[in-house]
Amino acid sequence: xxxxxxxxxxxxxxxxxxxxxxxxxxxxxxxxxxxxxxxxxxxxxxxxxxxxxxxxxxxxxxxxxxxxxxxxxxxxxxxxxxxxxxxx
Numbered sequence: 001x002x003x004x005x006x007x008x009x010x011x012x013x014x015x016x017x018x019x020x021x022x023x024x025x026x027x028x029x030x031x032x033x034x035x036x037x038x039x040x041x042x043x044x045x046x047x048x049x050x051x052x053x054x055x056x057x058x059x060x061x062x063x064x065x066x067x068x069x070x071x072x073x074x075x076x077x078x079x080x081x082x083x084x085x086x087x088x
Contacts, residue, residue, distance in 0.1 A: 010053060010056060013052055013056070014049070017045065017048060017049075017052075021041070021045065055070075
């Protein structure tokens with residue numbers, strides 16, 4: 001059985017999220033100054049880490065099925081976005 005390395009699949013997205021958070025905190029510093037902003041950011045980053053690591057592990061097991069699920073969720077999100085855009 002061919003053994004793949006797991007660390008690039010976890011480290012590269014983590015570095016990307018870290019860079020994005022640092023950029024956005026520098027660009028919009030007032031967002032973290034408001035009440036609960038830092039706590040909310042911490043919660044969302046931890047939630048993203050949990051969901052992201054689960055997705056990476058699932059992707060490695062069944063890539064075709066995971067891609068199908070990702071496309072289905074993207075389609076649902078697109079329908080919701082378009083529906084929300086035309087509500088008025």
